[in-house]
Amino acid sequence: MDITTLCTAVRGTVRTPGSGGSAAVAEVRVATPLDISAAMRFARQRRLRITTSRRPKGDEVALDLTALKGITVNARERTAEVQAGTTWAELDAATQAHGLATPGPRLSHTSVVGAVLGRAQGWLTPLHGTTSDNLVRAECITADGRLITTEEPEGVITSVTLKLHPLGHKVYGGVLLYRLADAPTTLGVLGELASRGREFAGLAAYVTAPPERFVPGDLVGRPVLAVVPAFMGDPVIGASYARPLRVKARPLVDQARPLAYVEQQSLFDRHVPHDLRCDTTEVPALTPDLLRHFEDTSTALRVLVPHGSGWTVHEGEQ
Incomplete structure (x- = not known):
């Protein structure tokens, strides 16, 4: 040919x-x-x-594959059939209309199929696992051109069917910004909160303070620690749950609040490139040397996710 x-x-x-x-x-x-x-x-x-x-x-x-769009939500069976070009923003809007959601990446402009293949983790992962853990089946085109339905994707995926889980429209999320000097204390609190319950999916990131309207002008462009106190449940309980992040360290900027889940999913869309590639490592503890390494925000975006056995660190080139 x-x-x-x-x-x-x-x-x-x-x-x-x-x-x-x-x-x-x-x-x-x-x-x-x-x-x-x-x-x-x-x-x-x-x-x-x-x-x-x-x-x-x-x-x-x-x-x-971006033109392959389509979502069919089966609210009774709690599943969604999703075509390969669909983004998380599109899937979240369709499932939240039924008070449902499924674990996906923390960026809504990424593709659903890419998250399945990449075993993406997100705000719902502590409760329900990775995206691929929620795969029911996939339709794929094999290397010899055949269309098959399988639980183990191979070739090129044309659509996936995913499990859905109940989730209210409002969660507790947003962001707090801290001085780098307060990072050890703040990260210690974040680790403690993550160990207390599966509804908490908070994370931290070493970033350069962005020129957002809620960021004071003298803070813009400076390295800071951003913390997202994500609580995937009743936002009133979430506000109480996250209180130690305000008591044990004083944030420079406090934008943590109840907000729509779809807004929480898109918090970082404007700040993270579509083609950002990250290296992921697991560390048992955040040592002083490691934290000093993270403080240079000019060369890399570093995201720290606490879990029971330590921390997952994602580092991506800026």
């Missing part, structure tokens, strides 16, 4: 280095799952790799 035949075989569009600037051998904007099958056959015959990355390489066929 040559490029001309591929263009004829798909209902979507095909870009090549000469026709649209794509770095890939071909970039297929998929309109139907049959387009994926055609691209898979083309790649197999040419001995090329298939990718869904936004940064394809010169020996790859790139699939753009």
